[in-house]
Amino acid sequence: MATLNDEFLYQVFAIVEEIPLGTVATYGQIARLSGHDKNARLVGKALSLSEYFGKYPCHRVVSSQGRCAPGWFEQKDLLTQEGITFKENGCVDLKKHQWKM
DNA sequence: TAAATGACGCATG
DNA sequence: TCATGCGCCATTT
Numbered sequence: 001m002a003t004l005n006d007e008f009l010y011q012v013f014a015i016v017e018e019i020p021l022g023t024v025a026t027y028g029q030i031a032r033l034s035g036h037d038k039n040a041r042l043v044g045k046a047l048s049l050s051e052y053f054g055k056y057p058c059h060r061v062v063s064s065q066g067r068c069a070p071g072w073f074e075q076k077d078l079l080t081q082e083g084i085t086f087k088e089n090g091c092v093d094l095k096k097h098q099w100k101m
Numbered sequence: 102t103a104a105a106t107g108a109c110g111c112a113t114g
Numbered sequence: 115t116c117a118t119g120c121g122c123c124a125t126t127t
Binding site for chain 1: 107108109110111
């Protein structure tokens, strides 16, 4: 199971915390690394909570297409500050910045 | 208990 | 790149 109060949350945060600066990771990627490849949605849920937790670079996590979180305007600025290059449409250039392992 | 929801992913066109 | 549609699954209503 991948309930939010389970290890899942800890796993997600641990991975997010290890995303190198100037690099972004996708929800699906984190989900897969945490061992819950089908629960990409839960990753998003956890990250939304991480904002309340505070100390995690959740802004480095985007969708598989490099799309930012809907309704979250800060993310683009934060990523730009870290050197992430954005496209005109507002998508991250995954080709260059996606977290490779 | 069932139906709706969502910071998603992938396949098509 | 954008628009649709379908699948996935925990959470919420």
